[in-house]
Amino acid sequence: MAVIQQTSLKCLACGSTELGFGNLATPANVFIPTGMFTVYGFKSRAYVCLKCGTIGHYLPKDTVEKLKDKLSSSLK
Numbered sequence: 433m434a435v436i437q438q439t440s441l442k443c444l445a446c447g448s449t450e451l452g453f454g455n456l457a458t459p460a461n462v463f464i465p466t467g468m469f470t471v472y473g474f475k476s477r478a479y480v481c482l483k484c485g486t487i488g489h490y491l492p493k494d495t496v497e498k499l500k501d502k503l504s505s506s507l508k
């Protein structure tokens with residue numbers, strides 16, 4: 433598991449930026465927005481805090497931008 437310092441992300445529990453990144457290996461780690469007919473959804477990323485062990489979930493920034501585009505176009 434590669435440790436990547438990503439200053440924008442902090443542990444939700446202790447605020448540490450010492451995080452290890454990866455994916456949770458379950459089908460439940462794909463976020464599928466309500467009302468979207470996609471078989472892919474948006475695959476989340478996960479991190480584990482190397483100080484306190486908290487595991488967090490997030491969507492990468494480029495994915496969030498795609499999601500925003502889709503959501504705003506579906507409202508039109």
Ligand SMILES: [Zn+2]
Pocket residue numbers: 443444445446447448481482483484485486
């Ligand atoms: Zn922590």
